[in-house]
Amino acid sequence: MTSQEKLRRFEEKVSPHLKSAYNLAKWLTRSHEDAEDVVQEAFLRAFSAFESFRGEDAKPWVLTIVRNTSMTWLKRNRNAGATIGFEGALVDPIERSPDPEEGLLISCERKQVRQALEQLPSDFREAVILREMEGRSYKEISATIGVPIGTVMSRLSRGRDWLRRILSTPQLVKPEEGAGLR
């Protein structure tokens, strides 16, 4: 494959996924500037490794590179202590209400959903973003994150549970980082 042809194929297969790449990077880094840097680095990496890409749909491949680049980026710039979330870090924001009526989402305000999602530890956040915003299948998420499908299911279910509960108790959705996540 000549460089010209490689560039043409790259722009045909990979470039259309720039928006998804940015969305994922933005939600993982929670910063516009970081997301732009991560996507640029990821696209250069993708270009230099493009010979190793097989298949038709490059989206899962691109998202995997973006995800890994974001993780390396976050580890490198460990400026926010709570940036990297581990599974153990997910603590119930509130005791589960015994009355199902009280469990209803009382807050679907966009701002609160955004804050809740930003506060969700990254292990869970990446699964939720890949599923809900990028429409990835469990199998694709499992390949992108590098964990078994069972783990994907449990992270999705626990992450969504947590979001549902924090959105049912608006007093816990605070602007500062990590409310209810100790």
Added chain:
Amino acid sequence: MNCDDSRIYLPAYLDEELGVGESLRVQEHLAECGDCRHAQDEQLALRSALRDSDLYAHPAADFSKRIEAAVRGAAKAEARWQRSSWFQSLRLEFFRWVPAGAALVIVTTIGALLVMNSLRSSHEQLIASAVLAGHIRSLQPGHLIDVPSSDRHTVKPWFQGRLDFSPPVPDLSELGWTLVGGRLDYVDGRPVAAIVYQRRMHNINVFLWPNHGSPADAIKQEDGQGYQILHWNGAETTYWVVSDLNNAELLELARALRGH
């Protein structure tokens, strides 16, 4: 299906990740259980809140132009690298076809050798452009090292679990090469170790990965856009060394690394 099972299956059911049989059983249960329908409504409410298109993060208007320019820049750099080897292989092809008849056997043999050689050298060109790109990327702020340390006993273990091999990290400080750290990089379709040394503010990237099957050979030299590139196959490890340091000193480092 009872409520406990139904709650377990519900998320996968809504994500359309259940088999037909299980989906039907969840449906049947939902038809007759109000509590579980309520749980379903809650999950659907969260889903539509998360899929709100305003939550989706959109890049700046000129972002795709910037990325396009960056990728095209990388493509150009790569093309410059490959051009020299294309001319070479074109000429080889030409010479392969000129002598005919009696010399056929000899020519075919020589031709085969030359083709193999040019294949190998174009592979090396690919690696050369990859390590050069890795070196240049590493010079951008914040990209040089993942594990900053002048202690080889910190750098070497850092790679454990990140690579499928344990890279040699010799201490060359007595020879005037300061170890500054290590980094993961990606070359020739695989993750590799990049060890970073310094001399007089010049950064030297030493890329290394296990040598599978290539015979050990002498130090070879490539020249790329003002950077010096040295590479060789050791008995167990393939080395690529890149820096803007002068050739003589870099050769000195390469020999020191070979000695370890």
